[in-house]
Amino acid sequence: MASFREQKIAKKKQEILRSAAAVLAEKGYHGTTMEEIAAQLLMTKGSMYYYFKNKDDILYHCHQMIMELSLEKIEEVVNSDDNPIEKLESAIKAHILLSISEKSMFMIMDRPYQKFTDEQLKEVLDARRNYAHYFDKIIKEGMEKQVFENVDPKMVRMIILGAINYIQQWYNQNGPNTDEEIADSYATNLLKMVVKKK
Amino acid sequence: MASFREQKIAKKKQEILRSAAAVLAEKGYHGTTMEEIAAQLLMTKGSMYYYFKNKDDILYHCHQMIMELSLEKIEEVVNSDDNPIEKLESAIKAHILLSISEKSMFMIMDRPYQKFTDEQLKEVLDARRNYAHYFDKIIKEGMEKQVFENVDPKMVRMIILGAINYIQQWYNQNGPNTDEEIADSYATNLLKMVVKKK
């Protein structure tokens, strides 16, 4: 039974993670103090240790949260009945929209090997490999079904992931383009790399 | 007269920057101590302060160094007599090859606003705007000369820069592809986004 109390704690943890991600994204991992994380929630840093083991642990759970969300989305796309062109387009757009709406979380996910060791690092890298693999799967499917040109799936995947993850670096809430426009433009342009011309 | 002594100091500074970049790239800015930077050079941290004002200053000069190199390269490309297709190809390849050969330097250039303030931040951002501008120039030239499709130059530039800067994240000296193969593959695929098909 997920008791009332357990639910309450889970909710509080989520709150802490969201708030922490915002500070961590702005100041960087080592640049952020536990006090800052706590202050933003009107708590004291001691309280943080009631909910999380330590600073690493907070970052790790941020990773977990966003990796789960990302994997869910792409699995849905991969398992759909769409053709590879539509799948690749959906995968790109979904990733972009998620990375914009969860900008802070995505921003703190760089260089995991600088922040984690052992078990945690393994988990993170596995999840990423997994995610990348789904992209490869779509690209290969497109090639098999002759709707994509013959390309090196790994290279194309790296180009796509690099391009879409870079958006966090320049995205601005008040910029001239809506999120959808950005997602559309990226998808359209990136698809031109692989889709066969008649 | 750039005296003998001044040259010696300049050389030593370069040595420190290169070595520092390697440590900074591996451990991150806040994760690297002045002592570690010094130790790798078989020096003590006191000496570091003889050559550089402080830790920021070291990072800043790393930035300067690589930005100068990058700008030189792209200016050369932009001012050449090549057609826009060749220019874009050269710009992409040059950036990739430089970012691989100077991997550490490039890796420490992320999130400048987390590391610099005021004057230094301004310098860094200006140089980047400048660099980005050259890409836009090539893209616009290609559109004017009707060899590129009609695209949003900013979006295409962001896609390209994101893709090529991501290489540092996965590049491995001992990987299956040579640097040239990577550069070729990236250039070929990225150009497909813009080059008009007959």
Add this chain to the structure above:
DNA sequence: TTATATTTTTACTATTAGTTTAAATAGTAG
């Protein structure tokens, strides 16, 4: 060789941050 300038090391300071602990407060069931 001696005097001077440059470079490096050593020792120190002050600060800061992550974590732990014990005490205080709030909440709840009987």
Add this chain to the structure above:
DNA sequence: CTACTATTTAAACTAATAGTAAAAATATAA
């Protein structure tokens, strides 16, 4: 109201580090 539990706080502890300054070592030149 009471006793117990859960949560939060504040203080204390530890370890680490950026930066400084003066002394020591080394190189240079007269």
